[in-house]
Amino acid sequence: MFPNVDWQIMMEQTWETLYMTLVAGVATFVIGLALGLILYITNESLLLKNRPIYVFVSAIVNVFRSIPFIILIILLIPFTLFLLGTMLGSTAALPALIIGAAPFYARMVELALREVDRGVIEAAESMGATKWQIIYKVLIPEALPALVSGITVTIVAIVGYTAMAGVVGGGGLGNLAYLEGFQRSQNDVTFVATVLILLIVFVIQFIGDRLVTTIDKRSA
Amino acid sequence: MIQLRNVAKWFDTKNGRVQAVDDVSLTIDRGEIFGIIGYSGAGKSTLIRLLNRLESPSSGEIEVAGSELTKLSPKELRGVRKNVSMVFQHFNLLWSRTVAENISFPLELIGVPASERKRRVQELIELVGLAGREDSYPSQLSGGQKQRVGIARALATNPEVLLCDEATSALDPKTTDSILELLVSINKKLGLTIVLITHEMHVIQKICHRVAVMESGKVVETGQVSDVFQHPEQPITKEFVKQIGAVDDLSLTFEHLKERYPSGQIVKLKFLNETAEQPILSDVLKTHQIGFNIIGGNVTQSQVGALGTLFIQLIGEANEIDRAITSIRSQSVEVEVESDVS
Numbered sequence: 001m002f003p004n005v006d007w008q009i010m011m012e013q014t015w016e017t018l019y020m021t022l023v024a025g026v027a028t029f030v031i032g033l034a035l036g037l038i039l040y041i042t043n044e045s046l047l048l049k050n051r052p053i054y055v056f057v058s059a060i061v062n063v064f065r066s067i068p069f070i071i072l073i074i075l076l077i078p079f080t081l082f083l084l085g086t087m088l089g090s091t092a093a094l095p096a097l098i099i100g101a102a103p104f105y106a107r108m109v110e111l112a113l114r115e116v117d118r119g120v121i122e123a124a125e126s127m128g129a130t131k132w133q134i135i136y137k138v139l140i141p142e143a144l145p146a147l148v149s150g151i152t153v154t155i156v157a158i159v160g161y162t163a164m165a166g167v168v169g170g171g172g173l174g175n176l177a178y179l180e181g182f183q184r185s186q187n188d189v190t191f192v193a194t195v196l197i198l199l200i201v202f203v204i205q206f207i208g209d210r211l212v213t214t215i216d217k218r219s220a
Numbered sequence: 221m222i223q224l225r226n227v228a229k230w231f232d233t234k235n236g237r238v239q240a241v242d243d244v245s246l247t248i249d250r251g252e253i254f255g256i257i258g259y260s261g262a263g264k265s266t267l268i269r270l271l272n273r274l275e276s277p278s279s280g281e282i283e284v285a286g287s288e289l290t291k292l293s294p295k296e297l298r299g300v301r302k303n304v305s306m307v308f309q310h311f312n313l314l315w316s317r318t319v320a321e322n323i324s325f326p327l328e329l330i331g332v333p334a335s336e337r338k339r340r341v342q343e344l345i346e347l348v349g350l351a352g353r354e355d356s357y358p359s360q361l362s363g364g365q366k367q368r369v370g371i372a373r374a375l376a377t378n379p380e381v382l383l384c385d386e387a388t389s390a391l392d393p394k395t396t397d398s399i400l401e402l403l404v405s406i407n408k409k410l411g412l413t414i415v416l417i418t419h420e421m422h423v424i425q426k427i428c429h430r431v432a433v434m435e436s437g438k439v440v441e442t443g444q445v446s447d448v449f450q451h452p453e454q455p456i457t458k459e460f461v462k463q464i465g466a467v468d469d470l471s472l473t474f475e476h477l478k479e480r481y482p483s484g485q486i487v488k489l490k491f492l493n494e495t496a497e498q499p500i501l502s503d504v505l506k507t508h509q510i511g512f513n514i515i516g517g518n519v520t521q522s523q524v525g526a527l528g529t530l531f532i533q534l535i536g537e538a539n540e541i542d543r544a545i546t547s548i549r550s551q552s553v554e555v556e557v558e559s560d561v562s
Contacts, residue, residue, distance in 0.1 A: 117310075117312065119308060119310055119312040120312045120313070120314060122274060122308075122312065123306070123308060123312035123313075124325075124329075125274065125301075126272050126274060126301060126305070126306040127301060127302070127305070127325070127326040127329055127373075127377070128297075128298035128299065128300075128301035128302045128326075128329060128330070129298075129329050130298065133329055137325070137328065137329070138314065141314065141316045141317070142314060142315065142316050144316065215316075217315055217316055217357040217358075217359060218315050218359055219359055
């Protein structure tokens with residue numbers, strides 16, 4: 001049915017895509033959450049409002065969020081070479097994936113935290129909570145559904161990024177579709193790679209949605 | 221318990237300085253329920269938030285439970301806050317936590333061990349009447365139940381002072397009454413000092429011992445609730461007192477009744493505390509040859525006893541009516557002759 005598809009290679013590349021997505025996803029979650037918290041905390045008078053830090057972090061986030069991903073990869077080649085000694089393969093795609101996705105997620109984290117009712121933060125303050133207790137006992141639990149749906153959207157975007165990274169030397173299904181499918185005019189390879197990518201996205205979205213439903217206690 | 225000395229608070233905004241609290245001095249005694257009433261924008265919300273330093277005063281001194289609030293380090297302030305709890309208009313519960321977990325929250329903050337937290341939470345759930353709802357989430361509760369959780373949470377750390385920031389303003393009248401009753405029982409049972417702010421005179425009349433009336437950042441009148449009710453001095457206080465009696469609407473009835481009973485004398489009787497419980501009127505009517513017509517009135521229960529205003533029309537001979545009025549006066553009931561007043 002798919003004469004040009006080597007299933008062995010197809011599966012290997014699927015794992016490569018999953019590997020990049022997962023590692024970049026976890027790193028993006030951690031870095032994005034930290035950046036998002038900094039953005040929120042430094043812009044909130046109840047916590048540690050600090051205009052210079054906010055403006056600085058905000059500017060960096062905006063710059064990296066605005067560079068088209070395909071250009072970001074190229075710009076980051078010297079950095080990747082310095083860090084890993086190579087610009088080929090799945091691991092070499094990780095720095096660009098993380099630097100591309102973390103600022104995106106950081107903005108989502110900031111928005112999610114801003115949705116937390118200020119009254120609840122004030123209530124915690126009135127009970128004598130420290131700033132740190134407010135962050136980990138109030139802000140993060142209260143914003144959790146939005147944080148989870150945000151990381152779901154971000155990871156789906158990362159899957160798309162891995163395909164682009166594939167074109168300039170990263171591994172995975174994008175790389176396979178480009179080299180084997182497009183350049184050698186084997187449309188069946190492109191087709192199967194696309195179906196697999198769609199499947200990965202659907203599974204991620206499904207898991208994310210289920211998680212949000214479980215943790216969201218806002219509606220009765 | 222709480223003492224404010226020349227406290228002021230202003231906010232500098234783009235449109236200039238806003239004076240929210242203007243030279244307020246107050247003393248609130250241990251164990252009393254102290255009400256602060258005012259319209260929105262009067263500064264009462266800012267004033268109550270000064271008492272746990274959610275706002276810092278611009279000038280003046282605030283002493284709460286023996287601590288001078290303006291002189292505390294952040295750490296000392298957190299200690300005081302465990303002793304001065306707050307209940308909020310919009311409850312401010314954590315929706316991600318169950319009822320029990322919400323009540324447990326302030327205890328977690330100070331590192332109370334889990335087993336002791338559990339015991340204390342159970343006690344509080346019983347106290348506020350939420351048994352069986354421990355594992356519900358706030359979104360599954362009614363407004364009144366949410367406020368009960370808010371109150372239980374505020375009591376968790378055994379505070380000496382409870383601040384209620386419009387605690388019943390988001391509730392319907394029936395639920396308001398049940399929450400007010402809960403506050404009174406807590407006040408009696410635990411000897412807690414309660415400071416509450418409200419824009420409803422009903423709340424003041426129902427549970428407060430003393431009241432302060434606020435207008436444009438200043439406290440314009442303070443006193444025992446019964447005194448303020450019977451002898452409001454400031455125009456704004458009179459307005460609030462009218463909220464309870466709906467006295468205004470009676471003027472039309474006076475006109476009407478005067479036409480129908482030209483011989484009658486309309487009088488306004490003010491009952492104070494214990495007098496409202498004695499059969500003064502029937503005693504007087506038995507000894508004087510007059511009839512009467514009740515036009516309207518209101519006798520309500522307050523923390524210090526019954527308070528009442530009654531409008532009646534006395535029908536009979538002029539001398540007899542005068543004698544009846546004199547003998548009512550001798551019973552320490554205030555009598556205003558309405559035809560003179562209106």
